[in-house]
Amino acid sequence: MSLDIIKSDLIQYFIIYKPQIFYLIETFVKIGILYGAVMTLAGVLTVGERKLSALMQDRVGPNRAYILGFTLWGLFHVVADGIKMIMKEDFMPKNANKILFTLAPIISLVPILFVFAFIPFGNYINIFGYTARFEIIDSNLSVFLIFAFSSLAVYGAFLAGFTSGNNWGLLGSIRAQAQMISYEVVMVLSILPVIMIYSSPSLSGIISAQGENISGFVPKWGIILQPLSFLIFFTAALVESKRAPFDVVEGESEIIGYFVEHSSMRFAGFMFGEYIEIVLFSMLISIFFFGGWQVPYLSDSGFTLGNISIPVNHYIKVILELLSISVKTVVFSCIFIFIRWTLPRFRYDHITKLCWKYLMPISVLNLVVTAFFVRAF
């Protein structure tokens, strides 16, 4: 008797809170898809970087790790590296600040991971009348929130060096702060013209504005309207990810960097964070300058170019859009790696000079000119 009451109550609650329950399930599924993809890509990039650099230098690259005799082009090195990292000694220096030392890798990893919540990785999907947007947090100010959260990552680098009680670590974290904080200014300044042109401070707004075409057939992508912004943002992204040619923070041959004293999974946190940062900036570049999930000429009614129109199934369209942003992200991650293995390291004073004397005035000029054109037309 009482069980029936509970049952009917549950059904009633389900009917009342149906939208909320659906939203909960939807959010968890989206988190699973996006973070699964990002983590997988970052993991593959760790071995992908070694493999790509090997091909660039006429080498074979990692190809020895195997499971049951299958090497799978060295892909099992991801697993082998992970196991190695876990098995290593977890070393804590005697004069380190225990709490902050432990916290540093987490602080450098979590804000970067959190930023992905704002990123729209697809348009929307309509399953049996239920519409879901491929975006975990839909915010009107997502561009600014992204830069606010991703700039928190500098605290990880800063704390790691300062609390490890090692002079090399201290030197590395000072360098990391100097270059990361200076380039954050340039990075945001280079994105402001993009926000002005598409007149929206939210990522989904920027992407949907890029679906239009200029004079009928050229996609209205950021790279065509703001090539200078793209170059500056790309440079700033290279600096923010602390990789060559801006890797004085590590400088393998001189100081090891802010994570000298970090070993085992603590170090893996920093290293994995670096690769996740690459994925993040590749995604941001593809969103700001290459239309994000937009496929050229594809809209709800199918491919349209002038008078020609080919209708496309809704699910195929969703898959095409998801593929579009994934391909762009992977391509830009590869370009990050190619640049890292092509260019030599910048000198420390050249990095700051490049920022404050060249990129900063250029981006301000770009901002002013864009503002003028946006107001005039």
Place this chain on the structure above:
Amino acid sequence: MIRTKKLDEKKLNFWESIYIVEIVKGLVVTMRHFFINLFFPSRIITVSYPEENLPLIGNAKLKSLHRIKLRKDGSPKCVACMMCATICPSKCIYIEADETENYVEKYPKVFNIDMSKCVMCGLCVEACPEDAISMDTGEIVGGSYDRFRNYKNGGLFLTKNELFRHLPHETISKSGAANRLANKYLEDKND
């Protein structure tokens, strides 16, 4: 007075000073290598050593794994004279002699080479009066990805089973005094 050296730094022209053109030039070089190696992996000259072997060049083949040459009937040319075991600087050859019924009268009952001690100096080959021990197999000792894998089932410790063998397409050598006697004995026996 501090000695100073003035470096003449090359002045960059406009295109060099904005980096972009030079970066693209650099990327063209690395990308050319990348795509050539991606689509034609055979262009990479790396040899995955334990699985693949390059043929040993020139006389390098004469400093490879040992073997004992055999006569026509399959008996070893070695007469257990102990020359090789005596000259061996690392004392890695162990021989036990025994009697045989032919003219030569001696043959090695036990012939062991401990390859973990061998320094591949080749003095045993120089010392051998019968041209029996030789290092002409062209095989390299111990090269293997799995360091505990046995080399031909015997590990690095070579015994008669691994040592006494013909090479494929080998013309049987006739050098050595005892060898000639033994061959004569064999011919007589055939008649």
